[in-house]
Amino acid sequence: MDCPTCEAMVDAYVDGELSAFESADFERALELCPGCRARLERVREVSSLLRALPVEPTPDLLRARVEGEIRAIARRPVDRLRWMAMAASLVVAVSIGWLGGSFVGLGGRENDELVAGYLRVAMSDHGVEVASSDRHTVKPWFAGRIDYAPPVYDLTAQGFPLLGGRVDLVDGRRVAVLVYRRNQHRVALTLWPASSNGDSQPSVGERDGFAVARWRHAGFEMRAIADIAPAEMRSFAAGIDKAVDADH
């Protein structure tokens, strides 16, 4: 075997792509060829360095979204419109970086804005504009940024520590978003003054794999969204209501 042939086989040898016969041939040729032995060492070294690289785990949010899509299809075998809307919203979101997830749908615009807002909260290190677990820091931060004072409570005791807040747009209006944490997940609570009277019980649904709760309490429209289980979302909504009532 001449050296060029030998050299061409180094990678295949390391990768276990040679037959037993070819390998034996190569090993004999290698004895006579210091250049190819050096190359063999380099290839082994590069290979082991790359294999030692840590693997970055799949983000929870990505997994939740993918599983949400699969669940949605498994549940609704014949809803073609939903599938197309989902695909359309995904294409839009992918192509413009999640910032404009609205599509012509059946009143889905607010939901889309909530999902898009949640993604900004959950997928970015800058999702919170005021970072504090102290409601006396978070609440005054909203003054001058929006035209109402949102009720702000820390729910650490209920398992939802307050992380901070931000301002977002829902239906063209600047609204307060409070960000909480549930284990490794973030919960975004968007709230604004209700235009109609009376409380309503939280209704928890699912949207793109996220749990979404909507209710009205103490004069505020509440929307909460997170990649957590619906039962956890119900306990979050109940915790908010309780904290608001205790303060009144």
Next chain:
Amino acid sequence: MVGMSEAPRPDAKTAERFRAVVLPHLDAAYGFARWLTRDPMTAQDVAQEAMLRALRYFHAFRGEEARPWLLRIVRNTWTDLRAKARLENGSLEEVENKPVDGPDPEQSAVAGDRRRQVAAALAVLPADMREILVLREIEDLSYKQIASVLGLPIGTVMSRLARAREKLAAELSGRLGRRGNGLPDL
């Protein structure tokens, strides 16, 4: 691949089979997308879009190996997304031209300067070399599987892999110096 509108709509049974056969490879899809895009946010978009496409095309899956099949879709998705972004507004230029880095080994429990250097060296390789190294060394695909993901003849896989390793070795010897890293003098 057929266009989206021509594919039959997946039903509940398909979704369940997909969950069992393809979903276990989500980590591989994200990891590959992470190295292709060199950006965690874009990688999530690409991986998610690829999973959706995979679900859409799953009816055409004929029991070949799921992981290479999915990785091929990831790569096609990334190619399409780049082409589309270039046509529309060049919004991905920022991603493609920014200073690059791979997944940050700092985040792992046993972070090391050497690993960070290896990741950085891999990240700056040309795309065709980077992807083939990731498929071989990180995804541990055979030459035949790599050929199917990249749509290349086996001979090209062999020669490109050899060039990519030489290039990475050269890059590493520059970054790591010649002492203490086990890399022989180059």
